[in-house]
Amino acid sequence: MWALLVLFLPHSPQYPHPGTFSRCVRYLAFLWNLLFLLLGLLALAVGVWGLLAKGLPGEERLAPPGSDPMLLFVLVGLGASAVSLAGCLGALRSNPCLLRFFVGAVLAFAGLEVLGGLLLLAAQRRLRDALRDALLLCLLRYQEEPDLRFLVDEVQRNLRCCGLGSYRDWETNPYFNCSAPGAQACSVPASCCLDPWQNGTVTNTQCAFGALRLGDAAAGTVVHLGGCVAQLSAWLRGQAGGIAAGAAVLVLVEAASVLMALKVLRDIVPVRVRD
Structure with a gap:
């Protein structure tokens, strides 16, 4: 042509x-x-x-x-x-x-x-609010959209964070909520884990099972407690140059x-x- x-x-x-x-x-x-x-x-x-x-x-x-x-x-x-x-x-x-x-x-x-x-x-300020809304949408549709799941996992794994403000934000997800049926109830994604790898190469998908049932002190030994909004904002400020x-x-x-x-x-x- x-x-x-x-x-x-x-x-x-x-x-x-x-x-x-x-x-x-x-x-x-x-x-x-x-x-x-x-x-x-x-x-x-x-x-x-x-x-x-x-x-x-x-x-x-x-x-x-x-x-x-x-x-x-x-x-x-x-x-x-x-x-x-x-x-x-x-x-x-x-x-x-x-x-x-x-x-x-x-x-x-x-x-x-x-x-x-x-x-x-x-x-x-509106951009920060829009970023928070976008992350909330990603959190709610984490299990439904492969693209969003990949994005959320990459952000949480690289920035060492979990949820928006804290790891307990995952309670709003219908699959991770403690009242949800299935093995993932009261859990968070594996990308929230302090050590998400099994044998150093394979992702341990069960490393965060039941994390929402634990107290903050016990959960802090398994997953990252801090949210990703503050971490992402700090990362963007660091990348301004x-x-x-x-x-x-x-x-x-x-x-x-x-x-x-x-x-x-x-x-x-x-x-x-x-x-």
């Missing part, structure tokens, strides 16, 4: 023929966008694979389709692939329409990123893409001859 697009996209006239530097920028812009095209396709493939894996026959889907985290990979992959493909073909075939679309799309994404950053700074550096790198990448596209566009757009 790409080959057909390349064949049928018309060349734009070039006045005059570009020099060595302009040709280098043109090919660099093509390779630059090709890299991000491949990354976008990879994200798209991961998202589609995740959606298809959950939709296999015999598997019950409990979450509404719009809430699936894999949709984020699909949307990001589609957006990055479309914009990067426009940049690739625009540079390769000297097409000013595609290059203008690419520049406009990148600038629009940059504007949305700046707006999102300002909103995050202006609504930090890395987040800022990542945002700066992203801005530089977008700026480099726009500058290369503008250089190619300037070289291929005909210049009016003065009278």
Whole structure:
């Protein structure tokens, strides 16, 4: 399909023929966008694979389709692939329409990123409340959604925490509540355990069984007592420098893409001859 697009996209006239530097920028812009095209396709493939894996026959889907985290990979992959493909073909075939679309799309994404950053700074308290609500939703649907279960287990295991404010928050989960039937009643997930491993390699899924029946002193010898909201907030504050550096790198990448596209566009757009 790409080959057909390349064949049928018309060349734009070039006045005059570009020099060595302009040709280098043109090919660099093509390779630059090709890299991000491949990354976008990879994200798209991961998202589609995740959606298809959950939709296999015999598997019950409990979450509404719009809430699936894999949709984020699909949307990001589609957006990055479309914009990067426009940049690739625009540079390769000297097409000013595609290059203008690419520049406009990148600038629009940059504007949305700046707006999102300002909103995050202006609504930090609401962000903490939203984070708490999201974690509460994860806690309530822990047994129903594999993605949420994986996320919660990773957070609790890496941050050495359990629940939102304390390990007793797991009493709100219908499967871990002490009135629930089954072996998991009055328990917490294995990721809450101080030592969740059996023989150092295999997860001991029963290490936290009956933890909610114990007092805090006895439970503290088996599971982490502290909640994850405070730990996660502290971790995010500690990662502020890395987040800022990542945002700066992203801005530089977008700026480099726009500058290369503008250089190619300037070289291929005909210049009016003065009278």
